[in-house]
Amino acid sequence: MIISGKDLAREVRENIARKVASYRIEYGREPNLCVILVGDDPNSHTYVRGKGKAAQEVGFSHTELLLPDTITEHELIDRIHELNNDDSVDGILVQLPLPKHIRKHRVIEAIDPNKDVDGFHSRNVDALWHKLPGVRACTPKGIIKLLDKAGVEIAGRHAVVIGRSNIVGFPVAKMLLDRNATVTIAHSHTADLGAITRQADILVVAIGVPKLIKGDMVKEGAAVIDVGISHDPETGKLSGDVDFAEVEPKASVITPVPGGVGPMTIACLMENTLDCYTRKMQWD
Numbered sequence: 655m656i657i658s659g660k661d662l663a664r665e666v667r668e669n670i671a672r673k674v675a676s677y678r679i680e681y682g683r684e685p686n687l688c689v690i691l692v693g694d695d696p697n698s699h700t701y702v703r704g705k706g707k708a709a710q711e712v713g714f715s716h717t718e719l720l721l722p723d724t725i726t727e728h729e730l731i732d733r734i735h736e737l738n739n740d741d742s743v744d745g746i747l748v749q750l751p752l753p754k755h756i757r758k759h760r761v762i763e764a765i766d767p768n769k770d771v772d773g774f775h776s777r778n779v780d781a782l783w784h785k786l787p788g789v790r791a792c793t794p795k796g797i798i799k800l801l802d803k804a805g806v807e808i809a810g811r812h813a814v815v816i817g818r819s820n821i822v823g824f825p826v827a828k829m830l831l832d833r834n835a836t837v838t839i840a841h842s843h844t845a846d847l848g849a850i851t852r853q854a855d856i857l858v859v860a861i862g863v864p865k866l867i868k869g870d871m872v873k874e875g876a877a878v879i880d881v882g883i884s885h886d887p888e889t890g891k892l893s894g895d896v897d898f899a900e901v902e903p904k905a906s907v908i909t910p911v912p913g914g915v916g917p918m919t920i921a922c923l924m925e926n927t928l929d930c931y932t933r934k935m936q937w938d
């Protein structure tokens with residue numbers, strides 16, 4: 655079964671749009687997301703446009719703050735502080751990567767954790783590790799929703815996560831652990847990757863190496879989630895980390911690239927923005 659992230663993302667967005675319509679009446683305004691883009695990277699522009707389009711579709715107001723790459727770290731942090739103090743802004747997101755002269759961790763830490771819709775602030779990461787309420791990172795959250803939608807049993811199964819980034823691998827491993835899977839994390843120093851992946855009932859691949867996971871590396875009946883987005887050097891086309899043609903016949907469920915995890919990341923970003931807004935409105 656191919657799990658369509660596009661279809662599930664549409665369901666999530668429709669659900670958000672319905673809530674926004676009623677919250678607008680209850681609280682007098684819709685959620686407001688501010689996306690900050692520093693510099694002119696064309697890929698980043700595409701991602702920011704996608705986020706803006708999704709925000710519009712669910713009925714949020716949405717601002718794009720486009721800043722030149724000559725901005726200093728200090729100036730950028732000042733802009734973030736202004737947005738933190740602006741009551742009309744519910745969610746703040748800084749599109750990554752940032753220019754080299756700006757330290758990513760300094761910028762992320764400057765965002766109010768209650769407006770940190772990406773879930774990257776150390777207070778939100780800490781909340782995940784301590785099982786406390788907080789904003790959960792979008793891609794891992796989307797992966798769990800995809801597994802649930804496909805009816806994949808998580809508790810008691812062996813989940814193998816390849817990749818240990820703070821954005822995907824590490825948090826998704828923790829979320830699977832919290833759902834009572836037995837979790838193995840593999841990475842670029844793992845000696846025999848195939849020996850580990852062949853044990854996986856659930857295989858989550860987040861590395862960014864096109865088609866690294868071949869058919870003979872996957873157990874019959876495994877659920878396979880392909881997070882990778884890169885360009886196949888042979889065809890130039892968008893590719894996942896999984897060789898789809900080889901793995902799909904063996905997998906019980908699999909996500910395609912594109913159209914799998916990607917749309918769910920954006921849908922979860924909208925969900926996080928709505929959550930930040932409702933928490934704020936209910937406190938006020």
Ligand code: NAD
Nearest residue numbers: 793817818819822841842860861862881882883915916919
């Ligand atoms: P990253 O570069 O921060 O981390 C990559 C990880 O892969 C590292 O932990 C590294 O140890 C591991 N790795 C690299 N080569 C390996 C190999 N040959 N064998 C085993 N492990 C290896 O990347 P990231 O930010 O986690 O992103 C991973 C991929 O997922 C990228 O292609 C990225 O574009 C994609 N991504 C997709 C979404 C989405 O919404 N679909 C979101 C975030 C990231």
